[in-house]
Amino acid sequence: MPTRRHVLGFTALSAAAAAGLTTVGPAAAATGSFTPALVIGSGYGAAVSALRLGEAGVRTTVLEMGRLWSEPADDGKVFCAITDPDRRSMWFRTRTEAPLSSFLWLDVVDRDIDPYPGVLDRVDHGDMDVYVGRGVGGGSLVNAGMAVVPRREYFAEILPGIDADQMYDRYFPLAQAELGANTVGPAYHAASDYYRFSRIGAEHAEAAGFATRFVPGVYDFDYMEREEAGLEEPSALAAEVMYGNNHGKQSLDRTYLAAALGTGNVTVESLHQVRQIERDSDGNYIVAVDRIDETGQTVETKQIGCRYLFLGAGSLGTTELLLRARETGTLPDLGDAVGSRWGPNGNVMTARGNHVWAPTGVKQSTIPVMGIDDWDNPGARVFAEIAPLPAGIETWISLYLAITDNPERGHFTYDADSDSARLQWSTDQNGPSVAAAKSMFDRINAEHGTAYRHDLFGDDKAFADDFCYHPLGGCPIGEATDGYGRVNGYERLYATDSSLIPGSIGVNPLVTITALAERNLEEIIAADVD
Ligand code: FAE
DSSP, rough: OOOHHHHHHHHHHHHHHHTTTTTESSSSOOOEEEEEEEEOOOOOHHHHHHHHHHHHOOOOEEEEEEEEOSSOTTSSOSOOOSSOOOOOOOOSBBBOOOSOOBBBOOOOSBBBOOBOOOEEEEOOOOEEEEEOOOOGGGGGSOOBBBBOOOOOHHHHHTTSSOOHHHIIIIIIIHHHHHHHHOOOOHHHHOGGGGGHHHHHHHHHHHHTOEEEEOOBBOHHHHHHHHHTTTSSSSSSGGSOOOOOSSSSBBBTTHHHHHHHHHSEEEEEEOSSSEEEEOOOTTEEEEEEEEEEEESSOOOOOOOOEEEEEEEOOHHHHHHHHHHHHHHHHSSTOOTTTTTEEEEOOOEEEEEEETTTSSOHHHHHHHSSEEEETTTTTSSOOEEEEEEOOOOOOOOOOEEEEEEOOOOOOOOOEEEETEEEEEEEGGGGGGGGHHHHHHHHHHHHHHHHHHHHOOOSTTOOOOEEEEEEEEEEEEEEETBBBBBTTTBBBBEEEOOOOOGGSOOOOOOOHHHHHHHHHHHHHHHHHHHOOO
């Protein structure tokens, strides 16, 4: 339920975007300035940090390399649909790079676009590309918003140092409430043309002996029902998701970040890319930041000092900043665990072709609401989201994002020539994920006499094992940090995002990232902040 704080914050954000400003909130951190707390990035971990610091009365500046996304462009829309991408879709590209790159092996999906600070990035790491959100709100702007709490036993297996009772009694419910998690109405799901793909996916899995379940999400499902009734502007029902939703999705700029701005203690600076972190002789942190314009040119370089530094730049961003600091000697006491324990959350995408009598629908909502849950299968733990393919034509395709239990982990090395962190991960490390997903979908295909589609992911592949949506790790909690995200070797330096989770969590990760940040911030504000 939006509070006065949310309304104040969201209004400030929209007004700044409308005025063409990159700054929202009180007195921005200008060149040479100092702020008590600095938060890098504006995704889940960062947004929780900003809100809780602001509430505690700590003046806080959030630095985000992407744009503010609340001002409509010439077509009256903030974001573009996945079926009609333009420059708003991707981060400084001349052509889109969609996860499903072809149809019938034809290059008909991607489009030429003008370079622009678009909302989705695909970061190339050789055998594993990583999709991330860019903009005020981070991944919440581009994701499908599935807000799934992990299995308790698996959470305890992956994060044994964290009190699971506390997480399940307090922080998971808190995170879901703050994020606006809700569940699709079963009657709506059963009746809507837009969820035919989901019903077919569930029926086929159940007939093969698998359990399915509804999962919560942050898309407002009441709004979706009104969309279908023609009472609201369509968004999920108009092929909007991966390049942003114009309506319906309760992204962080409407929840945590709006509430943070509403405290009056938080400033958000967009198009501000942090390059380097060092420490001065007083033990404060100095952050070097490039302010970029919409062509990507650096228009100003700033040094901003702070006492408390929170890294919320995501698994890739936070790890890169720390690795660079360690390897270039600006924070030489960072430990060896920085850059370790990375994984794609066992992500592998696959698709089946259905018979002509089982169409998946010309109309498809972009928001998945059901999962096939076979996590109890010790030989092949899989939780597969039944994903839409809103192509605007009948494709007879059932698409899935399988989340698997893959014990493989990658690590990052620092490449001095490009001044960047490079992920060390090879295709064969995704082998366990492909094998687990294959065992599930082989069974479903055998039950229905159907087959995999080989034409969608390039190279005749049935399993897309070369990209992920759920990068996790790089600054693992309890190894690169203490049990609350305090980075080892330095005081008042915190990791607060997906970099803390060592490679896997068994479900879509946004709720875990948020809940963990809530837990850590409560401790940090009580114990560390004067
Ligand atoms: P994240 O949200 O990635 O935010 C990091 C922010 O930091 C970004 O805005 C960056 O631009 C910014 N940044 C990075 N480096 C710098 C720098 N040097 N200076 C300034 N700013 C910087 O971090 N998860 C779910 O649970 N459910 C879903 O349904 C789901 N669907 C997804 C669909 C897609 C297409 C994608 C890409 C992801 C999806 N995810 C989903 C994953 C989820 O969005 C992701 O785990 C979280 O967003 C990660 O949160 P963090 O706080 O780690």
